[in-house]
Amino acid sequence: MKRIGVFVCHCGSNIANTVHCEKVAQVAKDFPGVVLSTDYKYMCSEPGQVMIQEAIREHNLDGYVVAACSPRMHEPTFRKCAARAGMNPYMVEQVNIREQCSWVHADKEKGTEKSIDLLRMGVAKVVKNEPLYSTTIPVTKRSLVIGGGIAGIQAALDIANAGYPVTLLDREHTIGGRMAQVDKTFPTLDCSACILTPKMVEAAQHPNIELMTYAEVEAVDGFVGNFDVTIRKKARYVDFDKCTGCGACTEKCPKKVPSEFEMELGVRKAIYTPFPQAVPNKPIIDANHCRYLLDGKCGICKKVCPTGAVDYEQKDELIMERFGAIVVATGFEQFDISAYEEYGAGKIPDVITGLHLERLMNASGPTAGKIKRPSDGKVPEKIVFVKCVGSRDEAKGRPYCSKACCMYVAKHATLLKEKMPNSKSYIFYMDVRTPGKNYEEFYARTQNEYDAQYIRGRVSKIFQVGDKLIVRGEDSLLGRPVEIEADLVVLAAGMDPRSDAKDLARTLGISYDQHGWFTEAHPKLQPVETHTAGIYLAGACQGPKDIPDSVAQASAAAVKAAGLLSKPELTSEAMTALCDEAICSGCGLCQSICPYKSIEIKSVNERYHGQMRQRRVSNVNQGLCQGCGACTVACPSGAMNLKGFTNDQILAEVDALCQR
Amino acid sequence: MSAVDNPKQPAKEWEPNIVGFACNWCTYAGADLAGLSRMQYPPNVKLVRVPCSGRTNPQFVLRAFQKGADAVLVAGCHPGDCHYATGNYFTRRRYLLMQRMLEFMGIDPRRFQARWISGSEAPKFRDVVTQMTEEIKALGPNRKLREEI
Ligand SMILES: Cc1cc2nc3c(=O)[nH]c(=O)nc-3n(C[C@H](O)[C@H](O)[C@H](O)COP(=O)(O)OP(=O)(O)OC[C@H]3O[C@@H](n4cnc5c(N)ncnc54)[C@H](O)[C@@H]3O)c2cc1C
Ligand code: SF4
Numbered sequence: 001m002k003r004i005g006v007f008v009c010h011c012g013s014n015i016a017n018t019v020h021c022e023k024v025a026q027v028a029k030d031f032p033g034v035v036l037s038t039d040y041k042y043m044c045s046e047p048g049q050v051m052i053q054e055a056i057r058e059h060n061l062d063g064y065v066v067a068a069c070s071p072r073m074h075e076p077t078f079r080k081c082a083a084r085a086g087m088n089p090y091m092v093e094q095v096n097i098r099e100q101c102s103w104v105h106a107d108k109e110k111g112t113e114k115s116i117d118l119l120r121m122g123v124a125k126v127v128k129n130e131p132l133y134s135t136t137i138p139v140t141k142r143s144l145v146i147g148g149g150i151a152g153i154q155a156a157l158d159i160a161n162a163g164y165p166v167t168l169l170d171r172e173h174t175i176g177g178r179m180a181q182v183d184k185t186f187p188t189l190d191c192s193a194c195i196l197t198p199k200m201v202e203a204a205q206h207p208n209i210e211l212m213t214y215a216e217v218e219a220v221d222g223f224v225g226n227f228d229v230t231i232r233k234k235a236r237y238v239d240f241d242k243c244t245g246c247g248a249c250t251e252k253c254p255k256k257v258p259s260e261f262e263m264e265l266g267v268r269k270a271i272y273t274p275f276p277q278a279v280p281n282k283p284i285i286d287a288n289h290c291r292y293l294l295d296g297k298c299g300i301c302k303k304v305c306p307t308g309a310v311d312y313e314q315k316d317e318l319i320m321e322r323f324g325a326i327v328v329a330t331g332f333e334q335f336d337i338s339a340y341e342e343y344g345a346g347k348i349p350d351v352i353t354g355l356h357l358e359r360l361m362n363a364s365g366p367t368a369g370k371i372k373r374p375s376d377g378k379v380p381e382k383i384v385f386v387k388c389v390g391s392r393d394e395a396k397g398r399p400y401c402s403k404a405c406c407m408y409v410a411k412h413a414t415l416l417k418e419k420m421p422n423s424k425s426y427i428f429y430m431d432v433r434t435p436g437k438n439y440e441e442f443y444a445r446t447q448n449e450y451d452a453q454y455i456r457g458r459v460s461k462i463f464q465v466g467d468k469l470i471v472r473g474e475d476s477l478l479g480r481p482v483e484i485e486a487d488l489v490v491l492a493a494g495m496d497p498r499s500d501a502k503d504l505a506r507t508l509g510i511s512y513d514q515h516g517w518f519t520e521a522h523p524k525l526q527p528v529e530t531h532t533a534g535i536y537l538a539g540a541c542q543g544p545k546d547i548p549d550s551v552a553q554a555s556a557a558a559v560k561a562a563g564l565l566s567k568p569e570l571t572s573e574a575m576t577a578l579c580d581e582a583i584c585s586g587c588g589l590c591q592s593i594c595p596y597k598s599i600e601i602k603s604v605n606e607r608y609h610g611q612m613r614q615r616r617v618s619n620v621n622q623g624l625c626q627g628c629g630a631c632t633v634a635c636p637s638g639a640m641n642l643k644g645f646t647n648d649q650i651l652a653e654v655d656a657l658c659q660r
Numbered sequence: 661m662s663a664v665d666n667p668k669q670p671a672k673e674w675e676p677n678i679v680g681f682a683c684n685w686c687t688y689a690g691a692d693l694a695g696l697s698r699m700q701y702p703p704n705v706k707l708v709r710v711p712c713s714g715r716t717n718p719q720f721v722l723r724a725f726q727k728g729a730d731a732v733l734v735a736g737c738h739p740g741d742c743h744y745a746t747g748n749y750f751t752r753r754r755y756l757l758m759q760r761m762l763e764f765m766g767i768d769p770r771r772f773q774a775r776w777i778s779g780s781e782a783p784k785f786r787d788v789v790t791q792m793t794e795e796i797k798a799l800g801p802n803r804k805l806r807e808e809i
């Protein structure tokens with residue numbers, strides 16, 4: 001039997017007023033295992049602690065129970081106290097006779113009785129305690145940021161400025177993300193490129209940032225502090241070491257392709273940079289359209305390149321690198337409007353989306369900033385906006401609000417009026433949501449100073465008559481149908497998760513919601529963490545977000561990542577799950593319930609009737625386990641246990657509470 | 661002699677004994693807050709601290725009844741708020757199954773309750789404990805499943 005000490009605290013009069021502390025200590029002397037039981041005025045005070053430490057040495061205690069305030073308050077204190085006397089800190093239990101007894105029960109007899117019950121429980125548990133140790137794992141002091149939109153760029157800069165190397169990876173040829181496509185930004189209307197480009201350049205030139213564009217994450221192994229990431233560097237067919245970015249190749253390339261960056265409102269070449277301020281600012285060859293790569297004819301770019309940088313033989317390259325932390329910032333896609341057939345979306349060329357309009361407004365866009373409608377290049381006068389297209393629409397599987405659309409529509413209406421004073425914007429809306437600094441004011445100006453007409457109601461149909469678009473809907477405030485003859489219709493398409501977000505989530509081992517947005521570890525208190533330790537979220541990949549929110553979240557994620565990297569090594573929880581391999585059946589039920597993906601099923605070799613055989617058993621990664629104990633309950637064979645809260649310990653507590 | 665002097669001897673007036681499993685992050689914190697706010701409630705529910713309500717093995721509940729508990733409470737964070745994200749969803753499922761099974765064995769479902777009490781819901785903690793104590797008082801001692809001691 002272990003030698004247990006009991007220390008009952010008066011907490012001045014906080015406990016002693018409504019609990020007979022001496023009596024409690026007296027009764028505890030008879031509990032199995034107790035070799036010393038005493039009470040004292042303030043156990044957490046220095047003299048109290050010294051008293052406990054002396055008792056540990058003098059009575060050669062294996063463990064002790066302190067009956068005092070809540071363990072949520074002083075458990076660390078009493079653990080440290082044990083450690084100072086050479087006792088394993090996990091050989092301590094604290095029972096709560098203040099918050100959960102003396103303060104809530106005025107009747108001193110009843111309070112005393114309950115204190116005794118609680119103490120009996122604590123002693124019953126502590127005799128089953130075992131020394132526990134936390135393990136340490138090294139931390140690789142580098143971070144990977146996946147996605148180089150504004151969120152990824154901000155996170156990379158913040159981590160790099162904190163002094164840690166960062167690899168900023170984007171699957172596209174350039175960083176910048178959606179913000180690079182946006183013309184001007186609400187609520188200040190500063191030009192998007194003017195505030196974004198300097199950041200792109202800063203990221204590219206930062207001594208701590210390695211830019212890895214046109215690359216994708218193929219596989220992720222390992223865990224917090226040490227992720228082994230396999231990256232595919234896609235073939236660019238241009239040797240960036242030789243290329244000077246002169247642009248001769250692009251100019252001479254005969255193949256024209258609709259430009260993705262320009263929302264197919266303009267064209268690019270097969271060897272191209274997506275836009276003039278792209279970073280890196282060197283061209284790549286689009287293998288799906290290059291004549292030489294497709295059928296061996298052409299080869300002009302290679303001929304005209306003055307530095308011999310074009311290399312048709314280049315192949316994809318797989319590399320493996322180790323990172324301590326990962327920030328995911330893969331952003332969003334614009335909702336595919338062709339789901340709204342009633343709006344002629346995808347069929348009528350002059351029914352466009354918000355991003356199309358951004359490109360039409362942009363001075364370096366396909367129309368050099370003149371608003372010309374796609375069908376005939378005519379300058380529109382009446383423009384109709386339809387909000388919540390692919391947002392807040394259960395029927396389209398998008399019940400959520402896309403958050404940025406209310407504001408970007410107000411922005412669009414304002415900018416159109418500035419560009420074309422004779423134009424008029426009509427905006428169909430369900431609600432106008434403007435929660436953000438200076439957002440409501442911006443919206444008010446759009447109506448009052450920029451003459452935008454807001455019409456509350458749904459649009460039921462859009463169709464073409466001659467060169468006009470008839471927009472039929474209802475004004476639900478006036479309760480009557482409306483019809484507008486428009487020249488251009490802009491659908492405020494909502495935000496969708498990246499179509500392959502779920503694949504990336506599976507590769508990384510993070511979770512996502514029913515739509516495909518990555519889920520944070522806690523909606524309120526851990527908004528940038530994932531359930532996988534060491535992987536953080538930034539920007540719109542976690543849910544629709546505008547730029548200010550994306551940037552704020554990116555900085556938050558960067559702090560988390562830098563905080564992790566700043567540790568010399570990671571100390572894992574001591575109270576983690578542990579599988580008893582001897583009785584584990586390898587069923588894997590624990591693996592599927594673990595919210596942190598800490599459990600793997602491994603093979604062990606063992607001797608069975610004189611022969612070697614392999615058996616599958618569960619294995620808990622001590623670095624990942626957070627100690628929730630879900631697996632212990634899922635385990636049908638009782639193989640899984642939680643250190644510090646073992647089945648035996650809890651059953652002993654239950655028994656003690658019932659034995660009175 | 662009072663029950664305090666000899667805890668083995670049953671008290672004169674019968675009082676229900678209720679074992680409560682409380683998750684560390686929400687309900688246990690809520691109970692602490694009730695203390696900090698000096699709320700008053702009957703002393704019949706005694707809390708066993710578990711990391712998460714999802715750590716509560718049905719075996720613990722059965723054991724409590726076997727050993728003479730008159731009722732069992734399992735309490736944790738509100739659905740969606742579990743510190744470990746999903747633990748209490750499993751608690752909820754298990755609880756429903758468990759309650760039906762206990763009922764089948766003749767135990768009044770009021771003797772086994774699951775509640776979601778957050779760290780700020782001290783009044784709710786007080787009310788749940790008070791109400792449950794009254795209910796069980798009215799029901800009387802549990803005799804089902806009980807080992808003879
Ligand atoms: C029409 C329109 C107008 C807008 N106007 C404004 C405005 O005026 N003001 C404002 O505040 N907000 C505006 N927004 C919102 C703004 O665009 C977003 O808040 C912002 O772009 C989110 O940034 P992000 O970095 O999270 O994502 P993104 O900009 O989407 O960037 C994500 C990056 O990750 C890369 N990526 C994706 N998947 C992978 C992968 N698997 N591997 C590697 N890389 C990957 C992408 O290539 C991209 O570069 C507007 C949005 C729209 C649609
Ligand atoms: S205790 Fe929780 S976190 Fe640890 S292995 Fe079990 S289920 Fe996973």
Ligand code: SF4
Pocket residue numbers: 579583584585586587588589590591617618634635636637638639640
């Ligand atoms: S649930 Fe239990 S028996 Fe099944 S694999 Fe996990 S530890 Fe082994």
Ligand code: FES
Pocket residue numbers: 683684685686687711712713714735736737742743744745747748
């Ligand atoms: S931590 Fe409270 S229920 Fe899981």
